[in-house]
Amino acid sequence: MAWRIGVDIGGTFADLVALDTEAGRMTTLKVLTTPREPGQDVAAGLRRLVEAGLVPEAVERFVHGTTVGVNTIIQRRGARLALLTTAGFTDMLELARLRMPDPYSLFCERPEPLVPRERVFPVTERMDAEGSTLTPPDRASVAAAVAAARAAGCAGVVVSFLHAWRNPAHEEAVAAMVAELAPELFVFRGSEVWPAIREYERTTTSVLNAYVHPRIDAYLERVEAQLAAAAIAAPLLLTTSAGGTMTAQRGRRDCVGMLLSGTASGVVGAGVVAKAAGTHAVLTLDIGGTSADVALLTDGQPAFGSGHAIGEFPLAIPTVAVVSSGQGGGSIARLDAQGVLQVGPESAGSTPGPACFGRGGTQCTVTDAALLCGILGQGELGFGAIAPDPARAEAAIAPIAAALGVEAASAAEGVLRVAISGMLIEIDKLLARAGMHASELTLMPFGGAGPMLGALLAETAGIRRVLVPPVPGTLCALGALAADLRRDTMRTVLQPLEAGSWPALRQVFHELTEEANAALAEMSGGGAAETALGADLRYRGQSYELTVPVPAAVLDQGVEALLALFHAAHAESFGHSDPEAPVEVVSLRAAARRPAPPLPMPRQAAVPHAAAPESRIELRLDGAWKTAALHRRAALRPGGRFAGPAIVTQADCTVLVPAGWTAVTDELGNLVMEHA
Template sequence: MDSAAAPGKGTSDQQDWKIGVDIGGTFIDFCALETRSGRVASLKVLTTPDDPGAELMTGLSLLAEREGLEPAAVSRFVHGTTVGINTVIQRRGVSLALMTNAGFEDVIELARLRMPDVYSLFCSRPDQLIARDMIFGIPARLRADGSEVEAPDLEAVAAAVAKAKANGAAGIIVSFLHSWRTDIHEVAVSREIARVAPELFVFTSSEVWPVIREYERTTTAILNGYVHPRVSGYLTALEEKLLSRGVTAPALLTKSNGGVMNADEGKRSCVQMLLSGTASGVIGAAWLARRAGEKHILTLDIGGTSADFALIIDGEPQFGTGELVGEFPLHIPSVSVSSIGIGGGSIASVDAQGVLRVGPESAGSTPGPACYGRGGEQTTVTDAMAVCGWLGHSQMAYGQLQIDVGLARAAVTRLAEKIGRTAEEAAQAILDVAISEMFVEVEKLASRAGVDLREFTLMPFGGGGPMLGAFLAREFRMAKVIGAPRPGVVS
């Protein structure tokens, strides 16, 4: 199929490439379509956390070397990333302060006065992303109709900024009552913060997601600010790397609702892309399900850091609000996806009570699982798979990795000694814990939707989905598992 070349993208007798990239915590996956011939190429490259964007250059170089791709011939570049969601799951975001109305300092702690699991005697709420001593009440009040009762006390704002800076805040979230009606108080406070501390970034709830109810607005704005430095830095580096490589097509980002936005918008509206890669995976899986003639699908998207689950009913992905990002609800319309910190790189450990734990910390790509031979010494799910004999018989990642079973066994043995088991027993226990963690989350998802998973087909994808998918399907007595030919690039 011929496609007209845009200026600077080559002439009509040259190639025209569309590239999709899924950037995870351990690998970056490329899918390139040459539109004239319909040829598809895919590959996988280890991420470089210390040099964001370098892995992108490596991938483009490999595509050029193997497929003859010319950077100037790229007419569309779209990518999804788990940078945001991994930041929340692993709690590696920035230190924030919150300014709200005096008397409403406990808004995020009170939430909706519901426990995460009302039937568990051991249930507890997660620690908030902003500590209580970093929440400041500012005298100010609007009525519900937007009329002003009391203007913000700017001296109190300046004093709060000084305390926030002293406590190490890198940014401030501003969320006031009724700002969905009018943002005059939030704007006034944010301007004062910019005046006294221009080095701090500021997000207002009315800017991020101006909806009624202060808790939903506040938590959404907090998530946006929490991941902002990482996401913004990553996107800036991405754009610079693309331009240096000669790719002039603008970088487009997939959003949590399955749409796309440009990089400049993504740097400010970070919360819109928290479920970027995961939402894209569900959209891709729905397309595959329709092609396969399957109406009801449970998707299982496992990368190096997280496992994401979604339901496709009657061939269509489900949408909603309040999806969980780690332990926190995301109050923006998005593809309904549940995520937990279990992936191929998830680290297994033994806690103070001698209980085996898996995740949410991940070995990532640097140093990665022990079996990668890149200096990693901690035991991961991938190492357990190698010790159990499921991995290590051939190369991985399109020939870029060779699993070292000896290193995996050494890592698992060190952990096995702590629980008095053999290496094989410990490895199987790691897999059992990982699958049981997934089982609990999927069971919640199915219960909320009111579906019987025995009537569904499991579609595992991502680098680790097919690796663990059959085990999860067995637990739910699902009769069928469908694997995509290129599971790493379903998104």
């Protein structure tokens, strides 16, 4: 007997999936998160899995995603840091890119840096753009900076110098001096975290890494202790922002690599379901307690990008391309100064949570609104962890309803519609950038609240097909199990893409490949690995580049093959290309991965039949109460078909099938909904 466990910690619930690989049996579970005691939710979930039959000694793979890092940044509860910069460049974080967050607001304010100006200290050193030393690091200036950091009560230091992407020698020398002068301070270098061009993005990414390091380090230590106490000997693996996994040891230094871990693993899990179902183009919709996250899948594979914002700050590392909006199940509804109904981005989370949870929350959330509309409350919520109270939800929405001059149910339906419109804004942007139309896509909603609102969002967006996985509420944890072990490397080169530079570029590709494979072997020992290459290219004179996948065969085919790939990618992305224009290579990339063990996807023959409802309920939809069918997901069999309006309840979520939609269970257990 062998077990694999996937865990994802969200804003309200911790999701767990335990797979008995021999029996092919999967156990899913949700427990409430414990923000004040991070890690205790994992321990509570493991105890319940043991009660359900888990054999701890037989666990061979334990993969964990968490929001500890990203919540630390959003709540600004990270380490007190000092930043050491090249003398004359101490205003880097304030200057940023000289852009306002909202150029259309006269009252917009730029966010305060995580390291304020008074804790940014200059070091006398200078390197030119080619990486040659102009002024070597001055030890006296380093000593003065360290003394000032100590006096300011700093716990750690970030060293980020001009042109260190080209040559990290000065950063390495100064980091060694800091470690010698103040061994109690932890140190991170910009060229260590992400050795890319653009000083601001590299520095901000390094600051984010150091800012969350103490909390992530302490959190991982607690989780490892809990695994040991539970007699689980499998090494702790962490899901990464790029949709892979890494060891906890690596995660203690590569903290930014796991900031978007839960979001990315949800997309990975959706890709597994989409590929098995043979669905080509998918828009994923992950609605948890605090946000709605959307991504595009093509043949089960997500797109990747960089520059994702964490809170108010850009993250330069490659991530699964996900767009987020602040409308989740716990998002708070309110009236703004003009009396207009707004939803989010503030969230009640798990503590105090939605008013109907009875855990101290008093403000109306999306969950409260869904309860008042009759969507929730028809079955278990969060595997029975919550018994929602309609009276509390009605009391929470009463001030909003009174101000709007409508009854509570009308106000609740308005809350749901406003939440959906907020999500739609980001979806329209995503589809416009991708050059896709909603009618081409299948929507796959998951997360605790995704299936509850998925069909309503699809209807508004013009999507006519929705696929709800068998265990949508815990798909992120399932995705953690499906994530490959992965290590990304990159190097900025700034070379023309021409025949003369091709040998040097090939050599960099080979070095990056060896570096990625060596890091993978360090994390998990030997074994077969796959390597994917990429190049950040642009026409000379452009400000930003386009990342182009580079098949291994291109290295032998020569520069013309890569040029052709870039021109085609540019035409696809922007509608035009210029084959006569000179092309520049900004950075080269390599990603080594070791595929995760495949997940069992059992199929049952689909026998067409009419699925009989368990009972009838009342739903508030389209401004009126309507009679709807109530189905239990566990009672639906492959081939079973029914029409909306209907509610499907299951332990991890609730599925809404509006009027005008039909639903059928396919041979994989997915609930496939289509608009008439």
